[in-house]
Amino acid sequence: MASRSADLEVEGLVKRFGEVVALDGVSLDIASGELLTILGPSGSGKTTLLKVVAGFETPDAGAVKVDGIDITTMPPAKRDIGMVFQNYALFPHLTVARNVAFPLEMRNAPRAEIDKRVGEALNLVELKGFENRLPRQLSGGQQQRVALARAIVFNPRLLLLDEPFGALDRKLRETMQLEVRRLQRRLGLTTVFITHDQEEALVLSDRIAVMNRGAIQQVASTTEIYERPANDFVADFVGESNIFHGTVTETGSVTLESGRRLLITHSAPVGSRVGVLMRPERFGRGPNTFNGEIREAVYLGSSLKLRLACDDGLELIVRLPVTGPLPASGSRISTGIEPESIHVF
């Protein structure tokens, strides 16, 4: 299938439902062929954003542009956008082949072309041979693949996926995530994927847009979001974190509210108020040392997760490699972190 992938641009989108501001000035640029994930908690406005892009909601302000052309008021059916939702929404009385053919039939495509494209789409999602089954004769993962085939069969300019794997078990979800990624790369299809699951976002995305209360908090590559979050919300929402606040008291040193000093590499000006983020897995050795008592120890297979009450009053979550038996609550340990492993924001 030849790609007709487009750039997507949303500018200053505002959408209110009575008192609720679901979108509070959202702007995003998504490049042709890119997979961008919108990550945010329940109620942050993700679905509303997708509905505005698809044309199912009209924004109170702002614009949606595809390849630079304003489509804000274009009817959904004319937008050439493929969509997949959490609850598959397959037609239960139609076979797999008829479900996938549906968007082409709507567009009055010739029969021969429909057959060819349905075959190609089912091939892409590895469902050749399932043409004559009904949705209820398929597993959840297979149904979701049919929904995916139906979303791409008409060679859309954009693909929108709203929590498509929410109903699948963990293992199947992971398989489907990799499949979507493979398919999306192969087709070079501009894709917006919604999830509230940060791991899913990290696995899938070229870039992640973190959303909270109708506003984009940060848009960046997966590593940037994880390693250099822009604020407390992003640091806390993506991954486990130890977040503290303090003041830069001299170059290369932050004094936390608890009085504790930390060596940092960040060159924030002396006197500035900053947040510091220490990821649990970054502890081990380093000149910033922490001594304290283990309050809780959890064995996670590949690592140990400890809740540490430090002698200076700080509480830390620390992940360490498994080297022996699970340490007992109440036992004391010492750990450290390198200045370059501390992110300052």
Ligand code: ATP
């Ligand atoms: P979830 O992950 O739970 O689906 P979300 O991030 O997709 O959440 P939205 O569904 O976009 O969030 O909702 C954003 C806000 O707008 C919520 O407070 C929601 O209650 C409200 N909202 C959404 N649609 C409507 C509607 N049709 N009428 C009234 N309020 C709405």
